[in-house]
Each structure stands twice: as C-alpha cells, then as structure tokens.
Amino acid sequence: MRDMLCDTASSLFVRNLRVVRNGKALLNVSRLSLDGPGPTLILGPNGAGKSLLLRCLHGLIEPDQGRVEQDGTPLTDRHKAQQAMVFQQPVLLRRSVAANLDFVLKRQGLPRGARKLRIESLLAEGGLEGKARQPARSLSGGEAQRLAILRALALDPETLFLDEPTSALDPNATQMIERMILRASSRGVRIVMVTHDIGQARRLAADIVMMQGGHVVEHGLAKQVLNAPQSDAARRYLAGGLVT
Structure with missing residues (x-):
C-alpha cells in the first residue's frame, strides 16, 4: 500500500452526479475529487453504486444530473x-x-x-510471451484478464478504469494482475478500480472511496480509511458487518 499521494496525474471531479432509474436514485454523489495519482480503489457492498460510478467517470453512462470533469473541464470525447x-x-x-x-x-x-x-514488450509485461499465437478465447481466466489489461495499456491511457478485474481468479492470478496494476501506476497511469476485497485494497490503494446506497460515505488516504474510518457505514463494512 502506498501512503502518499502526489499531483502528477490528471484530476477527475464529480459534481452533483445523479443517475435515476424508475424513480429511484441509484447514484447520488454531490462531490468527489480524485486529484492524486492513485491507485484509487472503490469499496462498498453490492448495490452501492460502485460500477455505476466507474461507468460515469469513463463516460459510458450519461448521468441524469450533474457532470464529470477532467482537469477542470467537462468530460469530452478527447x-x-x-x-x-x-x-x-x-x-x-x-x-x-x-x-x-x-x-x-x-x-x-x-x-x-x-x-x-x-506487442513483444506487452506480452512480456503480462507474462504471455509463449502464447502469442494461441487463440485468445482459449486462455485461462487469469490469462484472459491479463490480456484485456494489456490491450487497455496498449492505448497508453492516462486513466485506466478496472471493474473487479480479479473477482473470479485464484490467488496466483490475482497476484500477477496486482503487480501489473502497480507497475502501470508507477509509470503514471491513473488507476481507478472497483473491488470487494479489503485485502486487495490494503495491498494496492493510495486512496479509497467508500460507497453505500449510491452515495460516497467516505474518501481519503487508504491508511486513514482502512485503519480509522470516520463513517459508520465504512466501520461496519470493514469489520465484516452487514451494510445495506
């Protein structure tokens, strides 16, 4: 886990973001500022709005209200x-x-x-050097996810969004992907990642966004949120209690 944030990466800012379906607000984030390098990990129970927030940050979902800004301007195709x-x-x-x-x-x-x-460099990065000619869809789950991440990194993105990339993987596959994530982050790629795994958050996160019921209930440095959470929801979730 990294204890310090710096300001070298592009900033993401959420202002009065609401997503409503059938009269119910699934996402209601009044303000969220991601202005450190990350990795930023988004935690919370099922239905908290984690993946929905990620898709809004990436522009895949248009909010019913509010907006996402990057570096002080509304999110554009650029x-x-x-x-x-x-x-x-x-x-x-x-x-x-x-x-x-x-x-x-x-x-x-x-x-x-x-x-x-x-391609040779990317395959070496993901430990897939011997599988260059293999059909991609015949890869194991962990190998396929590594290829998906490599393909995303091939775009040289400023920001990489990851939606529970290791949720169905064994510990060895998870460890390999976590190493890829940390290497990308060390090169200056901003990582914003959804996870249910508190241990993973401890290993990877520089800062943590804690969500419940479509709201951000806490955001801060990983060490602070994980060891001394300020909100009741975060305390219950990190203690393994039920959070609705």
Whole structure:
C-alpha cells in the first residue's frame, strides 16, 4: 500500500452526479475529487453504486444530473480517448493473443515494425510471451484478464478504469494482475478500480472511496480509511458487518 499521494496525474471531479432509474436514485454523489495519482480503489457492498460510478467517470453512462470533469473541464470525447476500461469479464476478439494487441496498435497508426516490438514488450509485461499465437478465447481466466489489461495499456491511457478485474481468479492470478496494476501506476497511469476485497485494497490503494446506497460515505488516504474510518457505514463494512 502506498501512503502518499502526489499531483502528477490528471484530476477527475464529480459534481452533483445523479443517475435515476424508475424513480429511484441509484447514484447520488454531490462531490468527489480524485486529484492524486492513485491507485484509487472503490469499496462498498453490492448495490452501492460502485460500477455505476466507474461507468460515469469513463463516460459510458450519461448521468441524469450533474457532470464529470477532467482537469477542470467537462468530460469530452478527447478525454475519453485518453481513458481505457477493463470489465470483470474480459471481452476478447476471435483471433490470436498477439492479434488482439495488434488490432489496438494498428488503430493507433503504428507501423508494422513498431507494432511488433510493442506487442513483444506487452506480452512480456503480462507474462504471455509463449502464447502469442494461441487463440485468445482459449486462455485461462487469469490469462484472459491479463490480456484485456494489456490491450487497455496498449492505448497508453492516462486513466485506466478496472471493474473487479480479479473477482473470479485464484490467488496466483490475482497476484500477477496486482503487480501489473502497480507497475502501470508507477509509470503514471491513473488507476481507478472497483473491488470487494479489503485485502486487495490494503495491498494496492493510495486512496479509497467508500460507497453505500449510491452515495460516497467516505474518501481519503487508504491508511486513514482502512485503519480509522470516520463513517459508520465504512466501520461496519470493514469489520465484516452487514451494510445495506
């Protein structure tokens, strides 16, 4: 766990954000400022609005009220192009492992030789060097998720959103992905990640957003939130109690 935040990464700011479905507010965040480098981990019980907030931050869902800002301006297509997102279930193309990466790099306009070198570097980063020609959809769960993260990183994003990327994985696969996340963060990629795993939050988070019932009930440095939470909801959740 990292104890200090710095201000080198782009800032994300939420202002009066509301998402309403069938008359019920599923997300109601009056203010949230993510202005440190992260990793920022979003914690909370099922139905707390964690994934919904992540999708709003990435611009996948248009809020009914309020807005997301990046670096002081409303989120635009240009900002979204500087972001990437990986979901709980990886979505891979029906082609080889290497071709999944080449597809992204080609769309960025990289020439063939540069793409080849970049693919080799990415595969080494994810420990998939020996699987370049293997069909991507034949990979194990952990390997597939690593490829999904590599494909996102191939975009050279400023911000990478991760929605429970290790929830169905064994400890070894989880450890490999956590190492990838920390390496990306050390290179300056802002990580914003949803998890249910408090241990994972302790290992990865620089700051933590705690959610309940569509609201942000606490946000602060990981050490402070995990060891001395200020809200009743955070205290109950971290103690393993039921939070509705």
